[in-house]
Amino acid sequence: MRWIAKTNLCFKSIPAFSQRRIVVPECLRRYLTLSSCPPEWSQDAVFASLIDGSTHFSHLAGVHAKMTVLGLLENSFLITKLVHACSNLGDVRYARKLFDEFPLRDVFLWNAIVRGYSRHDMFADAIVMYSRMLCAGVMPDGFTFPYVLKACAALPTLVIGRRVHGQVFRHGLESDVFVQNGVVALYTRCGDTASARMLFDRLGERTVVTWTSLISGYCQNGQPVVALELFHKMREDDIYPDWIVLVSVLRAYSDIEDLEQGKSLHGCIIKMGLEDEPDLLISLTSMYAKGGQVTVARTFFDRMEKPCLILWNAMISGYARSGHGEEAVELFRNLVSLNVRPDSITVSSAVLACALVGLLELARWMDAFVCQSDYSEDTIVNTALIDMYSKCGSIQLAREVFERTENKDVVMWSAMIGGYGIHGKGQEAIELYRAMKKAGVHPNDVTFIGLLTACNHSGLLKDGWHLFHHMRDYGIEPRHQHYSCVVDLLGRAGYLREAYSFILKMPIDPGVSVWGALLSACKTHRDVGLGEHAAIQLFSLDPNNIGHYVQLSNLYASLRQWDEVAKIRVLVKERGLSKDISYSSIEVNGKLETFRVGDNSHSRFDEIFEELERIEGRLKESGFVNDAESLTHDLIDEEKDRVLCSHSERLAISYGLISTPPGATLRITKNLRACVSCHAATKFISKLVCREIVVRDANRFHHFKDGVCSCGDYW
DNA sequence: ATAGGGTTAG
Numbered sequence: 001m002r003w004i005a006k007t008n009l010c011f012k013s014i015p016a017f018s019q020r021r022i023v024v025p026e027c028l029r030r031y032l033t034l035s036s037c038p039p040e041w042s043q044d045a046v047f048a049s050l051i052d053g054s055t056h057f058s059h060l061a062g063v064h065a066k067m068t069v070l071g072l073l074e075n076s077f078l079i080t081k082l083v084h085a086c087s088n089l090g091d092v093r094y095a096r097k098l099f100d101e102f103p104l105r106d107v108f109l110w111n112a113i114v115r116g117y118s119r120h121d122m123f124a125d126a127i128v129m130y131s132r133m134l135c136a137g138v139m140p141d142g143f144t145f146p147y148v149l150k151a152c153a154a155l156p157t158l159v160i161g162r163r164v165h166g167q168v169f170r171h172g173l174e175s176d177v178f179v180q181n182g183v184v185a186l187y188t189r190c191g192d193t194a195s196a197r198m199l200f201d202r203l204g205e206r207t208v209v210t211w212t213s214l215i216s217g218y219c220q221n222g223q224p225v226v227a228l229e230l231f232h233k234m235r236e237d238d239i240y241p242d243w244i245v246l247v248s249v250l251r252a253y254s255d256i257e258d259l260e261q262g263k264s265l266h267g268c269i270i271k272m273g274l275e276d277e278p279d280l281l282i283s284l285t286s287m288y289a290k291g292g293q294v295t296v297a298r299t300f301f302d303r304m305e306k307p308c309l310i311l312w313n314a315m316i317s318g319y320a321r322s323g324h325g326e327e328a329v330e331l332f333r334n335l336v337s338l339n340v341r342p343d344s345i346t347v348s349s350a351v352l353a354c355a356l357v358g359l360l361e362l363a364r365w366m367d368a369f370v371c372q373s374d375y376s377e378d379t380i381v382n383t384a385l386i387d388m389y390s391k392c393g394s395i396q397l398a399r400e401v402f403e404r405t406e407n408k409d410v411v412m413w414s415a416m417i418g419g420y421g422i423h424g425k426g427q428e429a430i431e432l433y434r435a436m437k438k439a440g441v442h443p444n445d446v447t448f449i450g451l452l453t454a455c456n457h458s459g460l461l462k463d464g465w466h467l468f469h470h471m472r473d474y475g476i477e478p479r480h481q482h483y484s485c486v487v488d489l490l491g492r493a494g495y496l497r498e499a500y501s502f503i504l505k506m507p508i509d510p511g512v513s514v515w516g517a518l519l520s521a522c523k524t525h526r527d528v529g530l531g532e533h534a535a536i537q538l539f540s541l542d543p544n545n546i547g548h549y550v551q552l553s554n555l556y557a558s559l560r561q562w563d564e565v566a567k568i569r570v571l572v573k574e575r576g577l578s579k580d581i582s583y584s585s586i587e588v589n590g591k592l593e594t595f596r597v598g599d600n601s602h603s604r605f606d607e608i609f610e611e612l613e614r615i616e617g618r619l620k621e622s623g624f625v626n627d628a629e630s631l632t633h634d635l636i637d638e639e640k641d642r643v644l645c646s647h648s649e650r651l652a653i654s655y656g657l658i659s660t661p662p663g664a665t666l667r668i669t670k671n672l673r674a675c676v677s678c679h680a681a682t683k684f685i686s687k688l689v690c691r692e693i694v695v696r697d698a699n700r701f702h703h704f705k706d707g708v709c710s711c712g713d714y715w
Numbered sequence: 716a717t718a719g720g721g722t723t724a725g
Contacts, residue, residue, distance in 0.1 A: 246720090
């Protein structure tokens with residue numbers, strides 16, 4: 001008894017100690033070595049404390065051994081506690097062993113084992129144990145269902161979940177808040193927000209958890225606006241938000257791209273004193289990064305001494321999603337060098353970032369990384385790789401990834417089809433589509449966007465038209481993108497009137513993309529009347545987008561209507577817009593060099609300019625004439641030549657020619673669409689210098705070889 | 716003992 005007194009620990013203080021979850025102290029461990037318990041002690045209470053105070057599985061094993069010696073294994077209360085503690089400390093198998101060895105199981109013991117499996121994501125086992133419990137004739141209670149429902153929510157279908165929901169009624173638990181929260185979460189997690197909403201509306205009692213389930217459900221099913229409405233209703237109901245519901249609300253603001261509202265919520269979070277909640281910090285990081293405020297996001301990231309993987313992922317994907325590909329790749333390299341193990345989300349975000357950067361050499365590095373990682377078979381990662389390679393200019397390497405992946409889903413097929421699309425390989429895209437159907441994979445709306453784009457870029461009017469009408473056979477309702485593809489298709493081919501009447505017959509409001517497609521077609525075919533009509537729609541729908549003004553101005557310029565061009569320039573100035581600066585980048589030795597129009601800042605400018613002049617001279621010799629239609633100013637011919645020759649694309653080509661070995665492919669990326677004159681010149685140059693030149697413009701890829709372009713002058 | 720959240724591909 002003396003050792004107890006010495007440590008100032010009397011029996012009364014044991015429960016307090018167990019609640020604080022302190023490591024089993026030495027004194028209690030010594031107790032385990034005694035052969036019997038002092039008679040005035042309650043053995044049960046001491047062992048309960050020992051179990052609760054264990055912080056390592058080895059402690060529990062010791063306690064279990066002692067219980068065996070003392071013959072305490074008949075006590076269902078203690079066994080339940082042991083099972084519970086074992087699963088908490090990570091050894092569900094040991095918990096199951098204890099469970100199996102104890103034949104007289106009450107509802108508490110059953111709950112403990114179901115909970116153990118559910119908490120460790122072993123959902124099938126949780127459901128199996130639940131059904132065995134029913135077979136054993138034990139009545140589930142209000143604690144059983146939350147665990148079981150959580151397991152059901154993780155299954156891909158609602159079949160079992162619905163059955164369990166029925167059993168909730170049979171056991172009279174339809175007014176238990178915890179159980180009902182589980183049911184609401186079940187339906188939202190399985191994507192059935194309608195059922196979840198119906199249940200929610202009928203509930204008598206709702207806690208912040210109930211609201212959170214539904215709000216996050218709407219977020220995950222692409223209805224952030226509804227999620228936000230619900231959040232405001234929740235506030236009207238005087239439910240005080242906690243940090244978990246705010247996670248979903250931040251995501252909703254991020255999804256509707258309303259950074260201002262997000263910022264003001266951030267202010268509230270600071271006032272509520274929740275800013276240091278690590279998991280809320282992840283949401284804030286993600287929101288700011290996706291919203292383009294990468295510097296702010298980065299300060300959150302840097303604030304953490306040891307960021308968790310999800311924070312890494314949020315930062316990397318945030319960089320990528322806001323167009324900061326290089327920063328994303330750099331951060332991914334940081335992670336790798338710190339020996340942090342990436343998961344499939346990290347890797348797919350990094351692959352997405354590489355697609356954005358566009359360097360083929362970087363793409364190959366990323367591919368090699370994936371191949372030696374745990375994710376070489378991962379469908380999502382490989383889909384990202386296919387997209388990456390096609391955006392980095394190599395449709396062949398994209399196809400290799402496609403071929404080597406075993407499990408192809410619709411998304412992967414669609415990515416490959418879309419890849420052929422932006423490379424102007426319409427026939428290949430259609431062939432692949434046939435193969436996909438043959439493989440028993442059903443197309444979705446994205447598949448058709450890829451197909452229609454492919455038809456567009458290859459001028460396959462009939463095929464595109466046919467495919468568009470084919471969508472309905474699959475029950476797919478066309479979206480804006482599909483309609484704009486068709487308008488593009490008709491418009492490029494010169495069927496401007498048909499395109500316009502097609503727009504008038506659309507069942508949904510034609511948006512920016514549809515009118516944009518029409519305007520662009522009017523520019524190609526120099527139809528001022530219809531072009532102006534399209535432009536007026538665009539100016540009211542999307543007044544701050546400089547691109548529409550440039551398009552209309554170019555249309556006027558192509559018809560030499562300089563007065564109109566000047567009017568547009570005034571309009572642009574009035575609205576305070578400025579023209580996007582055009583630039584081209586070229587990949588040399590795995591590095592990007594960027595040029596703007598008339599750029600003379602490069603260290604090798606003299607050599608570049610010399611090469612440029614040499615090339616222009618040879619072009620003229622072979623009869624090439626610069627087409628001035630893409631200029632918006634009324635210049636004399638000589639000036640036009642000078643401006644066109646110093647277009648960023650030509651500077652990039654010249655630099656490529658002097659800094660790579662003869663015959664090497666040149667890979668160029670432009671931020672805007674290819675201009676008519678440079679496109680024609682590049683075709684000539686490819687033949688003149690016997691080089692393949694790959695140009696990625698804002699829309700698609702052009703492969704120049706032997707004087708022709710893969711786009712067939714159709715872009 | 717219970718339920719809710721954050722990061723990926725077209």
